[in-house]
Amino acid sequence: MSAGQDVLRAEGLGKRFGGLQAVQDVSFTQRRGEVLAIIGPNGAGKTTLLNLLSGVYRPSAGRLHLLEQDVTDSPIEHRCHLGLGRAFQIVRPFPDMTVHENVTVGALFGTPGTRLREAREQAWALLELTGLAPHAEKAAHDLTLLQDKRLEVARALATRPQVLLLDEVMAGLRPAESQEAVGLIRSVRDSGVSVLFIEHIMPVVRDLADRVVVMDQGRVIAQGTYREVTADPQVVSAYLGTEAELHA
Structure with missing residues (x-):
């Protein structure tokens, strides 16, 4: 696969737990070599989405392609052998x-x-x-x-892996340690691995992400560069609060 092609493609992914629609109609692509951030308030569906991508959950709706192969119904180990890795918060x-x-x-x-x-x-x-x-x-x-x-x-x-999923790896770290972790993720990206990460520390997202996907109530409400999504009134209202928080 040449540079610039999609390594991940989600098409209308959804996950329902009984009467709860945790993820609904989520679509995005990730390009080879790209660092993609998933952000949003608590309960937005971010970790559920990561579980759909990694194979912990099977989607209730939609399709998922990894390295141009349909892995919607594939188990965790098959996705791993194809080139999908995951590091957990705990x-x-x-x-x-x-x-x-x-x-x-x-x-x-x-x-x-x-x-x-x-x-x-x-x-x-x-x-x-x-x-x-x-x-x-x-x-x-x-x-x-x-x-x-x-x-x-x-x-x-x-x-x-060719794609590495990271679930809030900065959680619990002091600011200086977070900066060390940022350097580590850059080294991973520079080694040729595409990185998709969940994070709530906005300066980390700003420093690392090529693009950002913003979720709220199980849906994608914005996609784009850090500058683009943090200027979106819907994102500010749903998640960011005041402009001052973006530069903390």
């Missing part, structure tokens, strides 16, 4: 395994038939990319929160 490594071993497990899972030696070498390269190489032999339960976040990203990258 980090759950194997606590008694070393950092290196945790990432090696991801490498073994991501590509069927990968040899252990190859997986270990791939894991080491990712530890260097994510700044975890000095902590390779630490048990995962001995890491700081920022190091935990880095490990979660490294484990997701170990599956060799």
